[in-house]
Amino acid sequence: MNILVLNVGSATLKFQVVATDGERIAGDQDAKLLRGQIERIGGESVITIRHADGSTRTRTASLRDMRAAVDWLVDHITSPESGTGLTARADIHAVGHRVVHGGEQFRSSVLVDDTVLQGIEDNVELAPLHNPHNLRGIEATRKALGTGVPQVAVFDTAFHHTLPEHAYIYAIPYPLYRRHRIRRYGFHGTSHRSIAYRFRKITGRERGEVRIVTLHLGNGCSACGIRDGVSIDTSMGFTPLEGLVMGTRSGDIDAALLDYIAAKEGLSLSQVEAMLNSQSGLLGISGLTNDMRDLLAEANELNDRRARLAIDIFCYRARKYIGAYLAALGGAEAIVFAGGVGENSPQIRARICEGMEWAGLHVDGTANAALVDGREGRFSTDGSSLHAWVVPTDEELLIARDTYRVVSGVPLPG
Structure with missing residues (x-):
C-alpha cells in the first residue's frame, strides 16, 4: 500500500511517501519512495525533495495556501520526475497525518471521518499552535484526493495514555482536572513509540x-x-x-x-x-x-x-x-x-x-x-x-504503518 505521510505546520508541509504492508517489506525494510518538505507556504515557497536514491533537489514555487501546496505535492509524486513509480493520484492509497493533540478522547490512531474532525477541533484549545494546522492539512488532502482516499490521524499524545493516574495528575485542586481536563498529556509519543519498537527489534x-x-x-x-x-x-x-x-x-x-x-x-x-x-x-x-x-x-x-x-x-x-x-x-x-x-x-x-x-x-x-x-x-x-x-527515530514510518493497519483493519500494536 502506498502511503502519503503528512506533517503540517503553519507555513510548512513535511512529507514522505512509503510503500508498506504495515510491518515489513523484504526483512523489515519498508520502501521509502520520496521525502521532503515545503517551506514558506503562502508566498514563494521553498521545496526540498529527497529521492530514494539519496539525491536532493531544491526548487521554488508560488503556493498561496496549504491546498495549493498539497496539490503541487500530489502532482509531483505522480510525475515521472519524482521516481516513485506512481503515475496517477489513484496510486496514493491512503494518507497518514501527524496530529499533535488527541486530548483524552483519542488513545490510538483512527480513520478520519466527520466525528474525528470534530474531535480534533474540540482539542484546539489544548494545542492552538498545532491542531488548527493539522485540520487544514486534512481538509486540503480531502480536496486534492477526494473523499474516497482514506485518511488516518496519528496522535502525538496517544502513546502516553498508558501513564498511571499518579503520573498524569497535577497536585492542584482536583476539580480543575474534572472540569477542564488539566493534566499531563505528554508529546513526542510517535517518536518514543518508534524508538521503543526499533530497540526491541x-x-x-x-x-x-x-x-x-x-x-x-x-x-x-x-x-x-x-x-x-x-x-x-x-x-x-x-x-x-x-x-x-x-x-x-x-x-x-x-x-x-x-x-x-x-x-x-x-x-x-x-x-x-x-x-x-x-x-x-x-x-x-x-x-x-x-x-x-x-x-x-x-x-x-x-x-x-x-x-x-x-x-x-x-x-x-x-x-x-x-x-x-x-x-x-x-x-x-x-x-x-x-x-x-x-x-x-x-x-x-x-x-x-x-x-x-x-x-x-x-x-x-x-x-x-x-x-x-x-x-x-x-x-x-x-x-x-x-x-x-x-536508535534513530522514524516517526513517518510508524505513521505509515499505523495508516496501513487502520485502513486494512489490522489490529494496532497493544
Missing part, C-alpha cells in the same frame, strides 16, 4: 522484556520511561513546555515566575508564556542560538561562557530526568538516544552520561564517536549493566 526482545529510558533530543526535547512497551512517565506535560531544556523552550520552571516576570517586565501572562516557549532554553541562556551544533562550536573553539553554560544546563537536566525515570521504572536496561541532537552529537551524549557509573553505565568513547548520520548501535561497554544506545 534490534535487541531481539519481546515487549515484556524491555525497560528503557528514551530521550528525544532535538529543538524540542522529551524523556520517556517505557516498561513492557508502554509509556509510564514522560517529561512533557499539559503542553510541550514542561520538562527538559529545549532549543527555545525553558522546560521546568517555578510556576510563580510567570507572575513575577510579568510584573517586573511589564508583560502580560501570554507574553511571558510566549517568552518561555520561543525565547528561552538554549537560545535564552546563550543569547546566541538554539542550534546545538553552533553552541558546541562556540564553546569548543571560542570558549564562550554562556554557550558552555547552556550546554551544561541542557545535559544536567537530561541526566536528572534519566535518574528520575530509573527510579520510576525500578531500574532499566538501557538509555536510548534519538532526535537530531541525540542521533548526531556524540559530545552531548557523553556529557549526559557523565557520572552515571553508579548506575552501571560506562561509555565506550570510540563506539560513541562512530554513531552519527543515522547509524544505530550501542555505545556502552560490554561490562555495563545499564547500556546506552543510539
Whole structure:
C-alpha cells in the first residue's frame, strides 16, 4: 500500500511517501519512495525533495495556501520526475497525518471521518499552535484526493495514555482536572513509540522484556520511561513546555515566575508564556542560538561562557530526568538516544552520561564517536549493566504503518 505521510505546520508541509504492508517489506525494510518538505507556504515557497536514491533537489514555487501546496505535492509524486513509480493520484492509497493533540478522547490512531474532525477541533484549545494546522492539512488532502482516499490521524499524545493516574495528575485542586481536563498529556509519543519498537527489534526482545529510558533530543526535547512497551512517565506535560531544556523552550520552571516576570517586565501572562516557549532554553541562556551544533562550536573553539553554560544546563537536566525515570521504572536496561541532537552529537551524549557509573553505565568513547548520520548501535561497554544506545527515530514510518493497519483493519500494536 502506498502511503502519503503528512506533517503540517503553519507555513510548512513535511512529507514522505512509503510503500508498506504495515510491518515489513523484504526483512523489515519498508520502501521509502520520496521525502521532503515545503517551506514558506503562502508566498514563494521553498521545496526540498529527497529521492530514494539519496539525491536532493531544491526548487521554488508560488503556493498561496496549504491546498495549493498539497496539490503541487500530489502532482509531483505522480510525475515521472519524482521516481516513485506512481503515475496517477489513484496510486496514493491512503494518507497518514501527524496530529499533535488527541486530548483524552483519542488513545490510538483512527480513520478520519466527520466525528474525528470534530474531535480534533474540540482539542484546539489544548494545542492552538498545532491542531488548527493539522485540520487544514486534512481538509486540503480531502480536496486534492477526494473523499474516497482514506485518511488516518496519528496522535502525538496517544502513546502516553498508558501513564498511571499518579503520573498524569497535577497536585492542584482536583476539580480543575474534572472540569477542564488539566493534566499531563505528554508529546513526542510517535517518536518514543518508534524508538521503543526499533530497540526491541534490534535487541531481539519481546515487549515484556524491555525497560528503557528514551530521550528525544532535538529543538524540542522529551524523556520517556517505557516498561513492557508502554509509556509510564514522560517529561512533557499539559503542553510541550514542561520538562527538559529545549532549543527555545525553558522546560521546568517555578510556576510563580510567570507572575513575577510579568510584573517586573511589564508583560502580560501570554507574553511571558510566549517568552518561555520561543525565547528561552538554549537560545535564552546563550543569547546566541538554539542550534546545538553552533553552541558546541562556540564553546569548543571560542570558549564562550554562556554557550558552555547552556550546554551544561541542557545535559544536567537530561541526566536528572534519566535518574528520575530509573527510579520510576525500578531500574532499566538501557538509555536510548534519538532526535537530531541525540542521533548526531556524540559530545552531548557523553556529557549526559557523565557520572552515571553508579548506575552501571560506562561509555565506550570510540563506539560513541562512530554513531552519527543515522547509524544505530550501542555505545556502552560490554561490562555495563545499564547500556546506552543510539536508535534513530522514524516517526513517518510508524505513521505509515499505523495508516496501513487502520485502513486494512489490522489490529494496532497493544
